[in-house]
Amino acid sequence: MPFTPSLPLTPSTAHSLIGSALSALRTPCLVVNRSQVERNCTIVRETCAAKGIRLRAHVKTHKCLPAALIQHGGKPGPIVCSTLAEAEHFAEGGFTDILYGVPVSPDKLAQLHALSQSVEVLAVLVDSLDAAAWLEEFARDVQGSGSAEIACTWKCWIKVDTGYHRAGISPAGSDLEARLLPLLQRLTSSPYLQFQGLYSHAGHSYTSLGPVAVAQIAREDRTAMHELAATVRKKLLEWKASAVDGWDVAVGSTPIALNAQQGTTDQEKDDSWRGITELHPGNYPFLDLQQLRYNQLPLDRSAARVLARVLARYPERREILIDAGSLALSKDSAPYTLPDGTEISACYGVLSSHPHLYVRSCSQEVSVIRGLSEEDLSDSKLAPGALVTIIPAHSCLAAGCFPVYAVVEDEKGSEMWGSSVVDVWVKAGGW
Amino acid sequence: MPFTPSLPLTPSTAHSLIGSALSALRTPCLVVNRSQVERNCTIVRETCAAKGIRLRAHVKTHKCLPAALIQHGGKPGPIVCSTLAEAEHFAEGGFTDILYGVPVSPDKLAQLHALSQSVEVLAVLVDSLDAAAWLEEFARDVQGSGSAEIACTWKCWIKVDTGYHRAGISPAGSDLEARLLPLLQRLTSSPYLQFQGLYSHAGHSYTSLGPVAVAQIAREDRTAMHELAATVRKKLLEWKASAVDGWDVAVGSTPIALNAQQGTTDQEKDDSWRGITELHPGNYPFLDLQQLRYNQLPLDRSAARVLARVLARYPERREILIDAGSLALSKDSAPYTLPDGTEISACYGVLSSHPHLYVRSCSQEVSVIRGLSEEDLSDSKLAPGALVTIIPAHSCLAAGCFPVYAVVEDEKGSEMWGSSVVDVWVKAGGW
Numbered sequence: 101m102p103f104t105p106s107l108p109l110t111p112s113t114a115h116s117l118i119g120s121a122l123s124a125l126r127t128p129c130l131v132v133n134r135s136q137v138e139r140n141c142t143i144v145r146e147t148c149a150a151k152g153i154r155l156r157a158h159v160k161t162h163k164c165l166p167a168a169l170i171q172h173g174g175k176p177g178p179i180v181c182s183t184l185a186e187a188e189h190f191a192e193g194g195f196t197d198i199l200y201g202v203p204v205s206p207d208k209l210a211q212l213h214a215l216s217q218s219v220e221v222l223a224v225l226v227d228s229l230d231a232a233a234w235l236e237e238f239a240r241d242v243q244g245s246g247s248a249e250i251a252c253t254w255k256c257w258i259k260v261d262t263g264y265h266r267a268g269i270s271p272a273g274s275d276l277e278a279r280l281l282p283l284l285q286r287l288t289s290s291p292y293l294q295f296q297g298l299y300s301h302a303g304h305s306y307t308s309l310g311p312v313a314v315a316q317i318a319r320e321d322r323t324a325m326h327e328l329a330a331t332v333r334k335k336l337l338e339w340k341a342s343a344v345d346g347w348d349v350a351v352g353s354t355p356i357a358l359n360a361q362q363g364t365t366d367q368e369k370d371d372s373w374r375g376i377t378e379l380h381p382g383n384y385p386f387l388d389l390q391q392l393r394y395n396q397l398p399l400d401r402s403a404a405r406v407l408a409r410v411l412a413r414y415p416e417r418r419e420i421l422i423d424a425g426s427l428a429l430s431k432d433s434a435p436y437t438l439p440d441g442t443e444i445s446a447c448y449g450v451l452s453s454h455p456h457l458y459v460r461s462c463s464q465e466v467s468v469i470r471g472l473s474e475e476d477l478s479d480s481k482l483a484p485g486a487l488v489t490i491i492p493a494h495s496c497l498a499a500g501c502f503p504v505y506a507v508v509e510d511e512k513g514s515e516m517w518g519s520s521v522v523d524v525w526v527k528a529g530g531w
Numbered sequence: 532m533p534f535t536p537s538l539p540l541t542p543s544t545a546h547s548l549i550g551s552a553l554s555a556l557r558t559p560c561l562v563v564n565r566s567q568v569e570r571n572c573t574i575v576r577e578t579c580a581a582k583g584i585r586l587r588a589h590v591k592t593h594k595c596l597p598a599a600l601i602q603h604g605g606k607p608g609p610i611v612c613s614t615l616a617e618a619e620h621f622a623e624g625g626f627t628d629i630l631y632g633v634p635v636s637p638d639k640l641a642q643l644h645a646l647s648q649s650v651e652v653l654a655v656l657v658d659s660l661d662a663a664a665w666l667e668e669f670a671r672d673v674q675g676s677g678s679a680e681i682a683c684t685w686k687c688w689i690k691v692d693t694g695y696h697r698a699g700i701s702p703a704g705s706d707l708e709a710r711l712l713p714l715l716q717r718l719t720s721s722p723y724l725q726f727q728g729l730y731s732h733a734g735h736s737y738t739s740l741g742p743v744a745v746a747q748i749a750r751e752d753r754t755a756m757h758e759l760a761a762t763v764r765k766k767l768l769e770w771k772a773s774a775v776d777g778w779d780v781a782v783g784s785t786p787i788a789l790n791a792q793q794g795t796t797d798q799e800k801d802d803s804w805r806g807i808t809e810l811h812p813g814n815y816p817f818l819d820l821q822q823l824r825y826n827q828l829p830l831d832r833s834a835a836r837v838l839a840r841v842l843a844r845y846p847e848r849r850e851i852l853i854d855a856g857s858l859a860l861s862k863d864s865a866p867y868t869l870p871d872g873t874e875i876s877a878c879y880g881v882l883s884s885h886p887h888l889y890v891r892s893c894s895q896e897v898s899v900i901r902g903l904s905e906e907d908l909s910d911s912k913l914a915p916g917a918l919v920t921i922i923p924a925h926s927c928l929a930a931g932c933f934p935v936y937a938v939v940e941d942e943k944g945s946e947m948w949g950s951s952v953v954d955v956w957v958k959a960g961g962w
Contacts, residue, residue, distance in 0.1 A: 103637060103640055103668075103669050105641040105645075106615075106639065106641070106642065108615070108616065108961065108962060110961060127638070127962065128962060129962070160895055160896065182896040184537075184539075185539065202842060202854065202897055203842045203843040203852060203915075205840050205841070205842045205843075205854065205916050206534060206915070206916040207537045207557075207558070207916060208537065210534055211536055211537065214536075227843055228843055228844070228915070230843075230844075230914075230915050231915070234916070237534075238534055241534060265848065265899075266852070266892075266894060266897065266899060267842070267843055267852050267897065270847075275847065303894070410636070411698070412634045412636075412658055412661075412662070412698055413659070413661075416706065421634060421697070421698050423633065423636065423962075426863065426928055427931045428962075430861070430862055431861055431863045431928065432857065432862045461697075463697060463734070464591055464613060464927050464931070465591070465613040465614055466633055466698065468696075468697060484634075484636055484637070484662070485636050485637040485638060485665070496895050497857055500858045500895070503961070530539065530541060530934070531539060531559060531560070531859075
C-alpha cells in the first residue's frame with residue numbers, strides 16, 4: 101500500500117515535481133502525453149501545409165505556451181485565444197500574432213490596446229456596428245488632438261455565422277445587406293479601423309456523427325465563406341480599391357481540420373478550399389471522447405487524461421468510486437460506444453485501461469464508474485488505491501479544471517503512458 | 532463607455548481590489564452577497580438549534596474560511612470537507628473538528644495523519660473492510676515497535692447508503708450482515724480504530740420536486756438511520772459495552788436542512804428526528820437554481836452569482852451573448868420555470884435582473900442568453916458592455932470555477948447588490 105505522501109501539483113510546486121513518479125501525485129490531476137500531442141499536431145500542421153493554408157492555432161483548450169509551440173512545430177506562430185488572460189500570457193511568452201477570438205466588448209479595450217503595443221499583430225473580432233463604434237471612440241480618445249498621424253488602429257476580423265448561431269453575422273439573407281456590409285464599409289472607411297478578414301467557426305460540426313456529416317458541414321461552411329469573400333472583394337473594389345487585397349478568410353474547428361486530413365486526396369481537388377487562407381482549430385492537440393467519437397478515431401489519439409484513484413468498490417452494483425468528480429472532469433458528456441457495441445448516450449469519461457468502463461455520474465469531487473465484470477471486480481488495477489486514467493468527454497473543459505498539467509512521454513508497454521513526470525506545464529487560467 | 536482597465540481578480544490581486552467598484556472587475560467573476568449568506572446560514576443554524584442537533588457544516592460549496600465562519604455564527608465549528616486541500620486549509624484557519632468526507636484511500640493517509648496532529652478531531656469516512664485494513668496497517672507502521680501506548684488512532688465514520696447509491700454500505704438486506712456489521716466490529720475491536728458514527732447523505736433528495744417529496748426522502752433516510760443506530764447499539768452492547776455511547780448519527784443535504792426548517796412545527800413532533808445528532812448540509816449558504824427550484828424558494832435567496840458582461844446582441848434570434856461560459860457557470864443544468872409559466876427543462880443560469888432570460892447554451896468562454904422581448908432588445912441594461920449577474924444552475928460547480936470571490940453587501944434599490952467590493956474571499960481550490 102502506498103503510504104507515502106501524495107504531492108499536490110500546483111503552480112508553485114510545479115517545477116519541483118519534474119522527475120516525480122506519477123504515483124506520487126495527489127489525485128485528481130491532468131496528465132498530458134507530450135508524444136501524442138506532437139503526433140496530433142503534426143497531422144494538422146501537415147494538412148495545412150498540403151493545402152497551402154496558414155494555421156492559426158487556437159490555444160483555448162490547453163492555454164499554455166509549450167502546447168502552442170508544439171502546434172506550430174517548435175516556434176511561435178499565429179494564434180487565436182479566448183480570454184484576455186490568454187492573450188496576455190501568450191504575448192509575454194513570445195507570440196506576436198494574436199487574435200482575441202470572442203466578440204470584443206468596451207470593457208476589454210484598454211487591456212487589448214496595451215497589449216497591441218507589445219506584439220506585431222493584435223487583432224479583434226467584431227460582429228456589429230456597435231463594436232466598430234466603441235473601437236473608433238477608444239482610438240479617438242487615444243489620439244487626442246494635435247498629432248496628424250493615427251495613434252491607434254484596430255485590426256478587425258468580421259465574425260461570420262455560417263450556421264452555429266452563437267456569435268457572428270449571417271453571410272446570407274437580410275443580415276448581409278443590413279448588418280454585414282455596413283460593418284465592412286465602416287471598417288474600410290474609418291482611419292481607426294482596418295479590415296483584417298472574415299472568420300467563421302462551424303461549431304455545429306462538433307455534434308455531427310462521422311466524417312461524412314462533418315465533410316458536408318465543412319463544405320457548406322467553406323462555400324458560404326467563399327461566396328461572401330467574393331461579395332466582399334466586389335464591394336471593396338467599389339469602395340476602396342487599395343483594400344481589395346491583404347485580408348484573410350478563416351474557417352475552423354477540430355472536426356473540420358481532422359476531416360480535411362482524412363479526406364486529403366479528395367479534398368485537394370475540392371474547389372471549396374480555394375480562397376480559404378487560415379484554419380483555426382483548437383481541440384486537436386488533446387482530443388477527447390467527443391472528438392474521437394464524432395471523427396471515428398481510436399482512443400489512443402487522446403493526449404490529455406485525468407489521473408484519478410479508486411476510492412471504493414461496490415460489487416453488488418458492479419461499480420467503483422474514483423476521486424475525480426465534476427470539478428476535475430467537468431459536467432460535459434459525450435455519446436460513447438462500448439467495445440461490445442452498447443451505446444451510452446451520455447458518459448463523462450472512459451477508463452483508458454478498460455475501455456468498457458465509463459463514468460456514469462459525477463458528483464463534485466467523486467464519480468461512479470460503471471460496467472465492471474466479475475473479472476474486473478478482482479482486478480488489482482481497479483482495487484481501491486489503484487491509479488486510473490480517464491479519457492474525458494470534453495478535454496477543453498477538463499483541462500480548464502487544472503492550473504497545471506503533469507507531462508509524460510510514451511513508455512513502451514505501459515497502459516499509463518510514462519510513469520514519471522518529464523515536465524509540468526503551467527497555463528493561463530482565469531480571465 | 533467604460534474604457535478604464537478591467538482588473539483581473541486573482542489570489543494575488545485580491546487584497547488590493549477591496550473597495551473597487553464591481554464594474555472595474557474583469558468578467559466573469561463570482562460575486563457573493565455576504566448579507567444573504569448570513570441570512571441563509573442563520574436559518575439552518577436556528578433549525579439545528581431548535582431540533583437540538585449539532586451542525587457539521589459542509590464547506591465543499593464555498594471552500595473558504597469566511598463563509599464557514601458564517602455557517603457557524605462567527606466562530607469555527609465542526610465541518611466536513613471534500614478534498615485534502617480543504618482539510619489543510621481549514622485546519623490552518625483554526626477549525627479543529629474536521630471530517631474528511633469521502634471514502635478514504637491509502638494515498639491520502641500520510642497527509643491525513645499529519646493533519647490529525649494539529650487539530651482536535653480529524654475523522655475519516657470508511658465504507659469497506661479494505662479501508663479499515665489500510666488504516667490499521669498505517670497505524671501499525673506509525674507505531675513501530677517499543678512503545679506500549681497507541682501512537683495513531685483513526686476516528687472512523689461508517690458511510691451508509693440509504694438510497695443515493697454513490698458511496699456507502701446499505702443498512703438493509705444482505706449488506707448489513709455481510710459488510711456493515713463486520714466493518715463495525717473491526718472498528719470496535721482494533722486498537723488503532725475508533726468508531727465515530729454513522730453518516731448518510733441522501734443525495735437523491737436533490738432532484739426531488741418540492742418540499743413534500745423531499746420530506747418523504749428525508750423521513751425515509753432518518754428512519755433507516757434510526758433503525759441502523761438501534762442495531763449498532765445492540766451489537767456494541769454485545770461486543771464492547773464501553774463503546775455503546777459517544778458516537779453520532781449524521782444525516783445531510785441542503786434540501787433536508789431546508790425542509791426541516793420549512794416543516795418545523797410538524798417535524799418537531801416527528802419521531803424520525805429522534806436519535807439524529809448531526810446535520811451536514813453544504814449548498815445552503817449560496818443556494819442556486821437547482822436548490823431554489825427543488826425547494827420552491829424565491830430567486831433572491833441565491834447568494835452567489837456570476838458577474839458577466841454582454842458581448843453582443845442578436846435581434847433576429849432575440850438572444851444576447853455574454854462573456855461567462857462553461858468555465859464560469861459549469862455545464863450543470865437545472866430545470867427552471869419562467870415567470871410566464873414556461874418550463875425550461877435544462878438551463879445553465881438565469882439573469883437575476885431579468886428572470887425571464889436564461890442561459891440556453893454555454894460554450895467554453897461565452898454563453899447565449901435566450902428569451903428577449905422587443906423591450907429587452909432596447910434595454911440599456913442588456914446592451915453590449917452592460918454588466919449582468921447570473922444565478923447559476925449549480926453554485927458548488929460555478930464557485931468551483933473561481934479561485935476568489937468578490938464579496939458585496941445588500942444595497943437598497945440596487946439590482947446588482949452592492950456596487951463595490953467589501954471583501955475578497957480566497958478559497959482552497961485544487962486538491
